[in-house]
Amino acid sequence: MNTTGKIQNKGQVTIPTSVRRQAGLSKGDLVTFAFQRGKIVITPRLMIDRSKVSTDDDYTPEQKRIIDARLAEGLADIKAGRTFGPFDTIDEMIAHMKRGLRKNAAKRKVTRSR
Numbered sequence: 141m142n143t144t145g146k147i148q149n150k151g152q153v154t155i156p157t158s159v160r161r162q163a164g165l166s167k168g169d170l171v172t173f174a175f176q177r178g179k180i181v182i183t184p185r186l187m188i189d190r191s192k193v194s195t196d197d198d199y200t201p202e203q204k205r206i207i208d209a210r211l212a213e214g215l216a217d218i219k220a221g222r223t224f225g226p227f228d229t230i231d232e233m234i235a236h237m238k239r240g241l242r243k244n245a246a247k248r249k250v251t252r253s254r
Contacts, residue, residue: 163184
């Protein structure tokens, strides 16, 4: 469907309602403009609305059970003191992580006996 529009002051153009509806655009949405092969191309930009990200309705019952189980496991770890930090500096955190890597590497060498 071709629709004609008029360029207004400051280069403003109204995108016809039927085209906005087909493109799924609404007030406040962002679009990018490009000039390609003699045509102006307007492309919707996908933006994440953080207020609408993953509500309970977005998950199946099975997914909800898995999420709840993992959250419960994490809370149990916190209550049991199985946590790391807090670290005063990034260097302390990196040193802690390197020690853990060395410990794991040492364990693997011991268990590899042939």
